[in-house]
Structures are given as C-alpha cells and as structure tokens.
Amino acid sequence: MKGIIFTVFSDFVETNYGVDQLDDILDSCDLASGGAYTAVGTYDFSELQALFGALCKAQNMELSEALRLYGHHLAAAFVTQYPDFFQEVDDTFSLLKNIENHIHVEVRKLYPNAELPSFSHKHDESDRLTLIYSSPRKLGDLVVGLIEAASGYYKETIRIERKSPIDAPAESEHFYLTRLSNG
Structure with missing residues (x-):
C-alpha cells in the first residue's frame, strides 16, 4: 500500500x-x-x-467504526493534497464516477506499481448511483467514510446502503447511493 x-x-x-x-x-x-x-x-x-x-x-x-472515521480523515487529506479532483466536479456522484478513469489514472502515472482498489458504477437515475468497490483488502467501511465525507464537502445528503449480489465476487461490495438533498 x-x-x-x-x-x-x-x-x-x-x-x-x-x-x-x-x-x-x-x-x-x-x-x-x-x-x-x-x-x-x-x-x-x-x-x-x-x-x-x-x-x-x-x-x-469496533474496526468498522475506526475505518469509517479514518475514511473521513483520509478524504479531508485528499481535499487538501489534491484539491483539483474535488474542484473539477460539482457533486459527490461526479467525484465517485471519476475515481477509476481519472483519479486512479493520475495516481498510476505517479506510482505505476500502486495496488489500487477498483471502482465502477451504474448510474441508475439522476439521484441514484450504484458504486461497486472491489479489493481483496475489503475496506468497505473506509469507503463509507470517504463517501460520507465527500457528500459533506459538496453539502449533499446521501443515503448509503451496502449489499452485494449473491453472484458478486467475494472482494466486491456494492454501495447503493441515493441523493436526498443537494448543496
């Protein structure tokens, strides 16, 4: 890591x-x-x-709470160290959709051997997004903290539901996100 x-x-x-x-x-x-x-x-x-x-x-x-709180702290560090990633989009969903094909691309330019988790998404509706996190490290609770912190940054309220389909790989977790209010 x-x-x-x-x-x-x-x-x-x-x-x-x-x-x-x-x-x-x-x-x-x-x-x-x-x-x-x-x-x-x-x-x-x-x-x-x-x-x-x-x-x-x-x-x-509990480990789940420690990881979630750390996710908030990590997001704040990312905002400070990489403000452009947050400023170039207008909302949480746009940021999350940029992780794999923009943010991680930039990270790999700097650190070609970085072992990054994978993020994909399905845009269900304008106020619904399914984020799919895959990593053998299984840090889904940290991802929750990152999502919560990002929604706070954009002054949005987002409900997070976690569950993975039965046929999903063991290292994959699905986050069903619903935007309840915009900033």
Whole structure:
C-alpha cells in the first residue's frame, strides 16, 4: 500500500487521540517498517491491519467504526493534497464516477506499481448511483467514510446502503447511493 495511507493514519490518530496514543500504538505493533512511513513509500497491508487492530483495542472501538472515521480523515487529506479532483466536479456522484478513469489514472502515472482498489458504477437515475468497490483488502467501511465525507464537502445528503449480489465476487461490495438533498 502507498505510504500516504499510513501517514494519514498517523495524523488521524494524533489528531483524534493524541501523540501519546500514536506512540503507544506504534510501540505495540511489530512493524517491519518500524512505524516510520513516508507518503511515497510502499508498505505491506498487514501493517495497516496491525495499526487498526491496536487502535481499536486502545480505544475499545469496533474496526468498522475506526475505518469509517479514518475514511473521513483520509478524504479531508485528499481535499487538501489534491484539491483539483474535488474542484473539477460539482457533486459527490461526479467525484465517485471519476475515481477509476481519472483519479486512479493520475495516481498510476505517479506510482505505476500502486495496488489500487477498483471502482465502477451504474448510474441508475439522476439521484441514484450504484458504486461497486472491489479489493481483496475489503475496506468497505473506509469507503463509507470517504463517501460520507465527500457528500459533506459538496453539502449533499446521501443515503448509503451496502449489499452485494449473491453472484458478486467475494472482494466486491456494492454501495447503493441515493441523493436526498443537494448543496
């Protein structure tokens, strides 16, 4: 995984739980990297799993909630570091539809070996979108946080329903999105 995911995780913990909590989490995990991350580095997904496990234990929090909250923090970092992606579209659905064929294309130009999740979509109606997330990492809760944060950025209210068809691959998850209000 790209290091930005890890550096933003460190910032997330420090911002929300303090630098001492971050130090405790890093100390409690047996990390090949030693917990020293750079945004452009590449690190094993197992390190992120260990970090989230330690955070959840320390905060007595469910993993799904930790990932969702982290998704909000990650989205805010993306807005700060990559504002053009957010400013070139007018709403959450447009942003989500741009992930695979625009945003990830740009990411791959910078990091050709990046192992990115896949996002596809079906535009059901003007206020309905089906987003299909595929990744062996199964971070659907993080995706929920990203969607919630994006809808907040565009001042929209979006209902998120998660379910996957029985015939969907195990690493695939469907998000049925309904826009309830526009900003």
